Amino acid sequence: MNQTDLLEEVLHLSRQAGEAIMPIYAKDFAVEYKADESPVTDADIAAHKVIVAGLQALTPKTPILSEESAHIPWATRQTWDEYWLVDPIDGTKEFIKKNGEFTVNIALIKAGKPILGVVHAPALNVSYLAADAIGAFRECGEARIELKVTKKTNTGKINVVGSRSHPSPDLAAYLEQFDDVEMVPKGSSLKLCLVAEGSADIYPRLGPTSEWDTGAGHAVAEIAGATVTKVDGSPLTYNQKDSYLNPYFIVSRLVD
CATH class of the missing domain: 3.30.540.10 (Fructose-1,6-Bisphosphatase, subunit A, domain 1)
Structure with a gap:
């Protein structure tokens, strides 16, 4: 097929x-x-x-x-x-x-x-x-x-999508790098899709997820043109280890 x-x-x-x-x-x-x-x-x-x-x-x-x-x-x-x-x-x-x-x-x-x-x-x-x-x-x-994701510079107001049910204590520290942040609360894998459609600029997931939580949204975001990486910038991958847990990751349309 x-x-x-x-x-x-x-x-x-x-x-x-x-x-x-x-x-x-x-x-x-x-x-x-x-x-x-x-x-x-x-x-x-x-x-x-x-x-x-x-x-x-x-x-x-x-x-x-x-x-x-x-x-x-x-x-x-x-x-x-x-x-x-x-x-x-x-x-x-x-x-x-x-x-x-x-x-x-x-x-x-x-x-x-x-x-x-x-x-x-x-x-x-x-x-x-x-x-x-x-x-x-x-x-x-x-x-x-x-x-089709339009890249945006990381200056000015940054729309950050975050979880309704899983706020992360690490998120505030991460967001200090931006001058002006507006939070966009959203549940489930819709967060990745909001970056894909341009409704949000970045989704920093600094909290626990499992691979089944992200696989489909990852495909949508990345194929649309967003980046989906671990915090260190390396690719977020699947089925490469014993655990189903993802590392922290960033979905973004921002460029330096």
Whole structure:
């Protein structure tokens, strides 16, 4: 399957997951907690099942790593050159708060790099999609626009997107380098997408995330033309270590 068709199929699949999520979102639902104290709901599980079944049908030979089925040994994962990286609901805390800022994240990772990604926000009716051979796009209703990052100097007012649920104590110190900062609070992987579309200039993530939180948004931001790096400027990579935790990272359209 060519990349254009694959991207459209993954977008469709993300919407199917959204259709499984929204009836649960609309009613009262139970919240359980995993061993790491992160919340999980029936909607996470329903979306996970839809996505895994769909990806297995699309690409039967490609492994799938989902937040809801993450107990795959490193000995197995380190043999993967290409795999699907899935977060059935990114921003479960936003889902629980019912503020709409949660997403379905599906990314295709090859040699440690996201080469295709879809971020779908079912409650907001907006999707971001990207593939390295095609480009990055924002779709709202019937309208699809291509995203091409315009670089900006790091002077004047800087719009900084940050987490609604995970404020970082390191962030204030990082932001001291800028003269004028305006914070743009946002939940889930939508933060990476805001840099891709130019609604924010920089997203410094100086707090914990897991690889499934960022893979799809990383694809959208980077393919649109933003930089996605560790704090030291080296590339943010995937499936290169035993742990699923990301290092601190910066998503930016700023240039010196």
